[in-house]
Amino acid sequence: MNKVRRLCLVLGDQLSFDLASLQGLNTERDAVLLVEVMEEASHVPHHPQKITLVFSAMRHFAKALQQRGVQVRYVTLDDPQNTGSVPSELRRWQSLMQPDELHLNECGDWRLEQSLKDSGLSIQWHADTRFLCSRTEFACWAEGKKQLRMEFFYREMRRKSGLLINGDGTPVGGSWNFDAENRKALPKRVIAPLPARFSADSITQEVLALVGKHFAHHYGSLDSFDYPVTHADAQALWEYFLDYGLAAFGDYQDAMASDEPFLFHARISAALNIGLLDMRQLCSDVEAAYWSGSIALNAAEGFIRQLIGWREYVRGIYWLKMPDYANSNFFGNSRPLPGFYWTGETKMNCMRQAIGQSLEHAYAHHIQRLMVTGNFALLAGIAPSQICNWYLAIYMDAYDWVELPNTLAMVMHADGGYLGSKPYCASGQYIKRMSDYCRNCEYKVSESTTVDACPFNSLYWHFLMRHSDLLYGNQRMGMVYKNLQRMPDSKQQALWQRGEALLAKLDAGESL
Ligand code: SF4
Numbered sequence: 001m002n003k004v005r006r007l008c009l010v011l012g013d014q015l016s017f018d019l020a021s022l023q024g025l026n027t028e029r030d031a032v033l034l035v036e037v038m039e040e041a042s043h044v045p046h047h048p049q050k051i052t053l054v055f056s057a058m059r060h061f062a063k064a065l066q067q068r069g070v071q072v073r074y075v076t077l078d079d080p081q082n083t084g085s086v087p088s089e090l091r092r093w094q095s096l097m098q099p100d101e102l103h104l105n106e107c108g109d110w111r112l113e114q115s116l117k118d119s120g121l122s123i124q125w126h127a128d129t130r131f132l133c134s135r136t137e138f139a140c141w142a143e144g145k146k147q148l149r150m151e152f153f154y155r156e157m158r159r160k161s162g163l164l165i166n167g168d169g170t171p172v173g174g175s176w177n178f179d180a181e182n183r184k185a186l187p188k189r190v191i192a193p194l195p196a197r198f199s200a201d202s203i204t205q206e207v208l209a210l211v212g213k214h215f216a217h218h219y220g221s222l223d224s225f226d227y228p229v230t231h232a233d234a235q236a237l238w239e240y241f242l243d244y245g246l247a248a249f250g251d252y253q254d255a256m257a258s259d260e261p262f263l264f265h266a267r268i269s270a271a272l273n274i275g276l277l278d279m280r281q282l283c284s285d286v287e288a289a290y291w292s293g294s295i296a297l298n299a300a301e302g303f304i305r306q307l308i309g310w311r312e313y314v315r316g317i318y319w320l321k322m323p324d325y326a327n328s329n330f331f332g333n334s335r336p337l338p339g340f341y342w343t344g345e346t347k348m349n350c351m352r353q354a355i356g357q358s359l360e361h362a363y364a365h366h367i368q369r370l371m372v373t374g375n376f377a378l379l380a381g382i383a384p385s386q387i388c389n390w391y392l393a394i395y396m397d398a399y400d401w402v403e404l405p406n407t408l409a410m411v412m413h414a415d416g417g418y419l420g421s422k423p424y425c426a427s428g429q430y431i432k433r434m435s436d437y438c439r440n441c442e443y444k445v446s447e448s449t450t451v452d453a454c455p456f457n458s459l460y461w462h463f464l465m466r467h468s469d470l471l472y473g474n475q476r477m478g479m480v481y482k483n484l485q486r487m488p489d490s491k492q493q494a495l496w497q498r499g500e501a502l503l504a505k506l507d508a509g510e511s512l
Pocket of ligand 1: 349431454455
């Protein structure tokens with residue numbers, strides 16, 4: 001095997017031609033290495049569609065690099081020489097090719113980055129320039145702050161990027177955030193566009209067969225895989241959203257509807273997180289759509305905030321606080337994750353819908369994750385590590401840097417309020433307001449203490465009662481605790497008992 005000057009390892013979530021580690025490649029003397037490894041596919045039971053996406057996109061990316069004249073070494077999962085982990089493969093290829101230099105972009109997972117740093121290999125690390133805010137820049141911003149708030153970070157990123165900023169540095173429209181206009185329920189007359197679908201080419205079909213063979217025991221369906229695996233198809237998905245989804249996305253981004261898994265959501269997060277789309281280009285396209293008059297400011301600002309605000313913010317916190325962050329457990333939760341998270345077999349229609357579509361499509365939108373499956377886990381006192389692993393496994397777009405802070409801190413408030421100022425807990429009334437799920441549920445959302453009462457109702461009050469020592473002093477929880485105090489003792493007791501009965505069922509391994 002020819003000796004090379006530089007060997008660049010590209011991971012499955014780094015499929016971008018713009019990676020810092022790929023700049024200045026010499027096609028004669030340098031090579032790129034991509035490896036499909038069992039450890040990354042199975043350290044949690046990743047959804048088979050997610051594994052398919054990553055492997056197929058890696059194979060397409062390798063082909064695209066070769067078409068650009070780059071020397072590529074590619075190791076498939078079933079290669080008999082495959083040693084099964086990223087560090088061991090890198091060691092093997094270093095020994096085979098004897099490169100002068102090993103180059104690698106920062107990882108998206110602390111566990112993997114640490115294992116590479118511990119591998120004894122001499123690696124030249126590159127910052128992940130796909131993000132607007134570097135790890136160092138975020139650490140500087142956070143320094144000295146006891147609590148961080150996304151809103152202030154987001155303003156910094158708006159100024160830095162210049163997105164939706166007037167010439168005098170003020171925000172377009174006079175406000176930084178139009179979220180209050182983005183919380184509409186879906187009216188009956190509003191019809192969501194059909195989802196864009198992408199058929200499997202021969203490469204994807206090969207990967208589907210491979211994944212079907214090796215990961216049939218992982219939860220989730222492989223049948224409905226229809227996701228883009230190339231830059232061109234990811235761009236087509238994005239343009240479909242610009243044409244048919246974006247205008248209504250702002251208004252209805254928090255809405256949920258039965259048997260409507262995607263509504264007006266772009267469904268681009270998985271492609272973005274593995275490098276098939278470029279965050280700066282997406283923001284620029286959305287800003288252009290606003291200036292052209294085709295979308296309202298709340299839609300444009302809401303989308304841009306997700307990308308340069310929330311997405312960058314959670315990444316910054318992840319790298320600032322890991323590895324101890326992963327063990328945060330503010331409420332001391334220890335209840336195992338109920339089995340119905342893996343099957344969708346529950347009488348709670350909202351949970352059945354959100355889990356069912358997650359198993360079928362490896363996708364649910366942010367409110368389904370935060371206010372349905374996440375809200376239930378928070379109210380039921382599920383161990384944070386178990387619900388974090390579920391999100392990491394089940395969602396096509398879930399990588400540790402984005403999944404962990406979102407689940408651990410935003411969903412479970414397990415960091416005690418470092419990332420967000422209050423727990424996102426809600427009764428069934430929120431779900432009723434934002435969806436049609438309650439209309440077809442065996443439980444009654446109008447009831448709290450009867451045997452057929454919505455479990456979210458009593459569990460909500462049970463959560464507030466059992467953690468009053470930790471939450472009572474939180475200014476943003478003042479109103480709900482006042483409401484609790486105004487309740488007659490008999491009502492409080494009935495809510496507590498109903499909550500206890502539901503938790504006992506979970507502890508007995510029963511579904512709700
Ligand atoms: Fe969910 Fe309760 Fe509504 Fe049923 S009644 S769908 S459990 S919120």
